[in-house]
Amino acid sequence: MQAISGNNSFDLCKMDSSENYHSPSETEDDVYLNTQYWHPKPKKYTDIFVLRELKKVKFCIPSLGLLLLLGALMALCAVGILYHNKVVSFEILHEQSENATVTLMMQENKAKDKDVSFEILREQYENATATLMMQENKAKEKEGMYEALEVKYQELNVSYNKKEGMYEALEVKYQELNVSYNRKEGMYEALEAKYLELNLSCSNKEGMYEALKEKYQKLNLSCSINQRGRCVEGWKTLGLKCYYFSTEKLNWIRSRDYCVEKGGHLVIITSQTEQNFASSQIRETHWIGLNDLETEGKWMWVNNQPLKETDVKFWFSTPEGPNEPDNWKKEDHSGEDCAALGHEIGDINKWFDASCRKQKRFICEK
Numbered sequence: 142m143q144a145i146s147g148n149n150s151f152d153l154c155k156m157d158s159s160e161n162y163h164s165p166s167e168t169e170d171d172v173y174l175n176t177q178y179w180h181p182k183p184k185k186y187t188d189i190f191v192l193r194e195l196k197k198v199k200f201c202i203p204s205l206g207l208l209l210l211l212g213a214l215m216a217l218c219a220v221g222i223l224y225h226n227k228v229v230s231f232e233i234l235h236e237q238s239e240n241a242t243v244t245l246m247m248q249e250n251k252a253k254d255k256d257v258s259f260e261i262l263r264e265q266y267e268n269a270t271a272t273l274m275m276q277e278n279k280a281k282e283k284e285g286m287y288e289a290l291e292v293k294y295q296e297l298n299v300s301y302n303k304k305e306g307m308y309e310a311l312e313v314k315y316q317e318l319n320v321s322y323n324r325k326e327g328m329y330e331a332l333e334a335k336y337l338e339l340n341l342s343c344s345n346k347e348g349m350y351e352a353l354k355e356k357y358q359k360l361n362l363s364c365s366i367n368q369r370g371r372c373v374e375g376w377k378t379l380g381l382k383c384y385y386f387s388t389e390k391l392n393w394i395r396s397r398d399y400c401v402e403k404g405g406h407l408v409i410i411t412s413q414t415e416q417n418f419a420s421s422q423i424r425e426t427h428w429i430g431l432n433d434l435e436t437e438g439k440w441m442w443v444n445n446q447p448l449k450e451t452d453v454k455f456w457f458s459t460p461e462g463p464n465e466p467d468n469w470k471k472e473d474h475s476g477e478d479c480a481a482l483g484h485e486i487g488d489i490n491k492w493f494d495a496s497c498r499k500q501k502r503f504i505c506e507k
């Protein structure tokens with residue numbers, strides 16, 4: 142091997158040796174074959190040869206260094222170019238990365254915007270759903286009300302038809318009544334005419350009655366004179382009647398009962414003569430048989446005859462008032478419902494209404 146490597150270095154420097162140089166087309170075997178036939182040359186010749194080889198080596202070393210330097214430079218250039226390409230690629234990649242990041246951020250922002258839009262849409266959808274449900278509930282309520290109203294309408298319609306029937310029946314009755322009324326109106330007019338005739342006749346009769354009454358009183362007076370002494374003791378006579386003037390004082394009710402017990406009643410004054418007679422016999426107020434106990438203002442005699450019927454009355458009155466009966470309530474809150482001839486401090490010729498609870502003398506008649 143050493144021989145071969147020695148031969149190699151030898152061969153490399155044999156480029157300018159025309160003597161031992163073998164062409165590049167020669168193989169190792171050829172070289173080996175050549176070396177098999179190699180025989181050391183004489184020493185002199187060898188030194189020269191070494192010197193020559195040394196010269197060649199001196200020449201080869203710088204060449205090799207230069208070649209190595211060139212190779213290194215080329216390698217550096219290649220590395221520089223590669224580095225430059227890498228840097229450029231890196232910048233492009235960096236730029237692309239930045240662009241991608243920007244795009245990604247834009248996409249992200251868009252996605253966020255879309256999320257916000259989605260949330261707004263979802264909220265709007267929920268609101269719309271709630272509104273729709275409310276509307277639906279309201280529609281259901283309205284539907285219920287409508288059905289109830291429809292039922293009421295049907296009922297009213299039935300009621301209206303019934304009422305219409307009743308109205309028609311009433312209208313028929315009204316027509317009948319109208320006819321009856323017209324007939325009755327004719328009868329009423331005929332009766333009114335008859336009433337006027339009777340009223341006229343009655344007025345005539347009344348005149349006759351007054352004349353007869355006057356004649357009767359005259360005859361009564363005459364009779365009373367003739368029958369003097371007819372009444373029992375303690376009673377005074379006027380015409381055919383007897384009168385008792387009490388000395389004791391009672392309230393109106395007890396006075397009335399007292400007279401009944403004596404077989405008479407409280408005096409009923411129906412003429413001026415009777416009034417004059419009664420007032421002429423007394424010096425103070427006396428109960429008479431007149432009262433409005435049952436109905437205020439409706440004066441009745443004790444025989445249940447209304448005062449209006451006799452139409453003979455002698456109530457106290459003055460032009461400036463107050464007039465009797467006045468139903469005065471200052472002494473008795475129930476008012477004044479019994480009549481007396483004369484007043485405690487007033488005219489004994491006139492009638493006054495007084496509280497029935499008062500104690501007074503009284504006049505009986507029988």
Ligand SMILES: [Ca+2]
Nearest residue numbers: 433468477478
């Ligand atoms: Ca009264």
Ligand SMILES: [Ca+2]
Nearest residue numbers: 467493494495
């Ligand atoms: Ca009075």
